[in-house]
Amino acid sequence: MAAPLAPAVKATRQPPPKPSGTPPLRRSQRRAAALFITPFFVLFAVVMAAPIGYAVWMSLFQERSSGLGFGGTERVFSGLGNYTKALSDEGFRESFVHIALYCALYIPVMIGGSLLLALLVDSALARAKRFFQLALFLPHAIPGLIASIIWIYLYTPGLSPVLDWIGAVGGSWNFYSNDHVLSSMVNLCAWQWIGYNMVIFYAALQAVPRETIEAAVVDGAGAIRTALQIKVPLIASAVVMTVLFTCVGAIQIFTEPRLLNQRGAPTIDTEWSPTMFIWKAGFVQHDYGLAAAASLMLAVLGVVLSYIVTRLGNRWKAAS
Amino acid sequence: MPVSWLLFAATKNSRDLFGTSGFAFGDFNLFTNLRHVFTFNDGIYLRWFGNSILYSVVGSAVSSLLCVATGYAFDKYDFRGKEKLFGIVLGGVLVPTTVIQLPMYLLATKAGVVNTYWALLLPALVNPFGVYLARVFSEGYVPGEVLEAARVDGAGELRTFAGIALPMLAPGFMTIFLFSFTASWNNFFGALVMLNDEKLYPVNLGLFMWNSVTQQQPEYYALVITGSLVAVVPLIVAFVCLQRFWRSGLTAGAVK
Numbered sequence: 001m002a003a004p005l006a007p008a009v010k011a012t013r014q015p016p017p018k019p020s021g022t023p024p025l026r027r028s029q030r031r032a033a034a035l036f037i038t039p040f041f042v043l044f045a046v047v048m049a050a051p052i053g054y055a056v057w058m059s060l061f062q063e064r065s066s067g068l069g070f071g072g073t074e075r076v077f078s079g080l081g082n083y084t085k086a087l088s089d090e091g092f093r094e095s096f097v098h099i100a101l102y103c104a105l106y107i108p109v110m111i112g113g114s115l116l117l118a119l120l121v122d123s124a125l126a127r128a129k130r131f132f133q134l135a136l137f138l139p140h141a142i143p144g145l146i147a148s149i150i151w152i153y154l155y156t157p158g159l160s161p162v163l164d165w166i167g168a169v170g171g172s173w174n175f176y177s178n179d180h181v182l183s184s185m186v187n188l189c190a191w192q193w194i195g196y197n198m199v200i201f202y203a204a205l206q207a208v209p210r211e212t213i214e215a216a217v218v219d220g221a222g223a224i225r226t227a228l229q230i231k232v233p234l235i236a237s238a239v240v241m242t243v244l245f246t247c248v249g250a251i252q253i254f255t256e257p258r259l260l261n262q263r264g265a266p267t268i269d270t271e272w273s274p275t276m277f278i279w280k281a282g283f284v285q286h287d288y289g290l291a292a293a294a295s296l297m298l299a300v301l302g303v304v305l306s307y308i309v310t311r312l313g314n315r316w317k318a319a320s
Numbered sequence: 321m322p323v324s325w326l327l328f329a330a331t332k333n334s335r336d337l338f339g340t341s342g343f344a345f346g347d348f349n350l351f352t353n354l355r356h357v358f359t360f361n362d363g364i365y366l367r368w369f370g371n372s373i374l375y376s377v378v379g380s381a382v383s384s385l386l387c388v389a390t391g392y393a394f395d396k397y398d399f400r401g402k403e404k405l406f407g408i409v410l411g412g413v414l415v416p417t418t419v420i421q422l423p424m425y426l427l428a429t430k431a432g433v434v435n436t437y438w439a440l441l442l443p444a445l446v447n448p449f450g451v452y453l454a455r456v457f458s459e460g461y462v463p464g465e466v467l468e469a470a471r472v473d474g475a476g477e478l479r480t481f482a483g484i485a486l487p488m489l490a491p492g493f494m495t496i497f498l499f500s501f502t503a504s505w506n507n508f509f510g511a512l513v514m515l516n517d518e519k520l521y522p523v524n525l526g527l528f529m530w531n532s533v534t535q536q537q538p539e540y541y542a543l544v545i546t547g548s549l550v551a552v553v554p555l556i557v558a559f560v561c562l563q564r565f566w567r568s569g570l571t572a573g574a575v576k
Contacts, residue, residue: 029397032477036393037405040386040451047446048412051423058423134563141559145508145524146548149531153545252416255508262532275418275509282422283513295419302416 052299059083059292082293091271092294096301098272103250106186110246111239114194118201119227133202136195144192148259151188156263181265185256193249197242204238205231233317240313247305251298254279274298353546365547367519368526372505372551374437375522379444380500387447387496388489391454392481396467406455412448418509425513439514440522444504450496457492458485494565505555523551 062078062085086092121132139147154162155175175184208231216226232239254275261268261276270284271277274294282291394406424443428434433442462485470480486493511525521529527547534540 028477030399032481033393033397033399035478036389036397036481040390040446041405043386043442043446044408044412044448047424047443048415048420048448051420051427052415054427055420055423058426134560137563138556138559141502141555142552143506143508143524143555145506145528146552149527149544149548153541248414248416252418254418259528259531278418278422279509279513282425288422288426291422295422299415299419302414302419306414 055292055295058288059296060289062289063287078289082289083297086290086294086297089277091269092274092277095271095274095277099251099253099274102182102185102253102273103247105182106189106250107243107246109186110190110194110197111243113190114197114242115201115232115239117194117198118205119231121198121202122205122231123223133199136198138195139192140196142192144255145259147192148188148256151184151191152259152263155184181260181267184265185260188256189250189253193246197246200238200242201235204235208234236313236317240309240317243313244306244309247309248302251302251305353542354550356543356546360543364518365523365526365550368521368523369551371437371520372522372524375440375444375507376501376504379441379504380497383445383447383500384450384493384497386445387450387454388457388486388493389481390451391456391492392458392462392485392489394451394455395458396462396464396485409448409451412446413452421509421513428514434514435517435520437520440504440507440510443510444500444507447496447500447503450500453496453499454489454492457489457495461488461492491565494562498562498565502555523547527551 059082060077060079061075062081063075117132117136121129121136124132142150175181212234213226213230216230221229252275253273257268257272257276261270261272271280275298278291278294278298281287281294390409394402425434428439433439466484466488467480470484475483505522506524507522508524508528511522512528515521515525518526518529527544530540530547531544534544
């Protein structure tokens with residue numbers, strides 16, 4: 001951004017006259033900057049950069065059992081072998097189909113739902129606003145694992161009041177059956193995150209200038225048209241950011257399908273999602289190379305998705 | 321709705337849990353259940369709870385301080401390669417955490433920190449999104465003029481940060497703390513990978529373990545349900561008390 005030896009202090013408005021632009025001051029500031037950022041970057045290197053580098057290295061080797069399989073295993077360089085192995089694994093390929101289906105259902109429900117709620121709360125009375133914000137946000141305060149356990153109990157015949165109600169009106173529903181398990185999972189995740197995203201959208205809506213909305217109303221736009229054509233485009237950047245985080249979160253879904261699998265949902269196998277596949281490859285089969293290759297491919301998918309979402313988002317913002 | 325079900329369910333013994341309707345009281349067994357949760361297996365639940373607090377509170381406090389210092393430096397100082405470094409931080413936000421879990425586990429095995437408190441604490445210290453937020457907060461809360469004034473008065477950079485900027489950044493610190501806190505308290509995958517010593521489990525993993533035997537031994541249901549309730553209540557209270565901060569945090573994130 002600026003040249004390395006540019007004025008050290010970034011003033012908020014007009015740069016005030018520098019009291020002493022002498023080198024010693026700048027040096028002390030550079031030292032302070034180094035002092036402040038070093039601990040973070042050291043830890044960053046240890047906890048993020050090193051594992052990624054190590055994963056790249058690991059993904060290039062395969063474990064081969066030597067001799068008759070008694071002499072333990074040895075590591076053999078295999079180039080892209082692990083990548084082709086992962087890609088030719090049906091379970092791995094299917095796990096991406098699963099999350100694609102999941103996203104196709106989850107993202108519209110999540111974004112549409114939280115947007116709708118935010119617009120409703122935005123037009124509610126002042127006192128109701130606080131209540132709804134809190135009530136809708138509360139599920140997010142519950143750890144994902146506990147939320148999954150609660151919902152899984154609510155899906156379980158015998159434990160579930162919901163199933164009792166459905167039974168009482170003569171209906172029947174199996175939350176774990178092949179047809180319904182995906183919607184059961186979407187419901188579980190949406191319950192946890194919808195309030196969080198709603199609060200983000202609501203905060204962005206608060207920043208929309210009231211005059212713009214009033215002008216639209218004066219021009220004869222109804223509440224729905226105002227919401228769709230004025231409010232939503234104006235909070236586009238919040239929507240794009242939310243879609244981005246929702247995507248990055250959705251592709252690494254683990255806890256919910258893991259628990260549904262434990263509960264015996266027939267279509268959720270032990271490698272239903274890519275992270276479950278990675279977990280199984282690494283910690284059950286101890287095939288670290290395969291797990292590393294799969295991890296990296298998932299990371300690449302995350303980056304590609306982020307790129308696409310940001311690009312589409314920018315185009316949408318430019319158009320509106 | 322599910323939370324209130326949890327509340328009802330926690331008051332029942334195993335028989336009533338299946339025998340009565342979800343939103344009705346059976347025999348009132350909440351205190352028996354609570355006693356069970358806290359005394360089962362030599363009070364292991366309490367230990368899990370303590371572990372969770374250690375991982376989340378200590379981890380998040382240190383991590384938020386690091387974030388605030390780093391974000392402040394990014395905002396207020398100019399140095400070589402600044403924007404490139406910041407780009408690395410933003411890249412870190414997008415890396416799915418589960419992706420680096422396996423290599424991290426293997427590195428941790430080599431370093432001998434698997435099955436120690438460090439295995440969960442160390443990763444909890446790094447929060448790239450927190451750095452991003454801290455930079456935004458520093459831009460908003462700490463006017464450059466104030467720092468200039470402090471320098472003219474002869475305060476060193478460190479004293480300026482600790483004495484002047486840090487108090488101004490307190491709401492930002494709280495927000496980042498809250499985000500890291502929820503993330504660590506929620507971190508199930510990391511614990512599952514890094515720990516297999518029951519004594520080091522956070523509440524999450526402990527409940528998961530109990531839950532995994534419920535189908536064979538239904539008496540565990542009451543343990544899981546009451547244990548979940550006990551784990552959730554302090555969080556809800558904390559969120560209600562601190563709602564000012566999570567709201568400001570979400571706003572800062574949304575209007576970049």
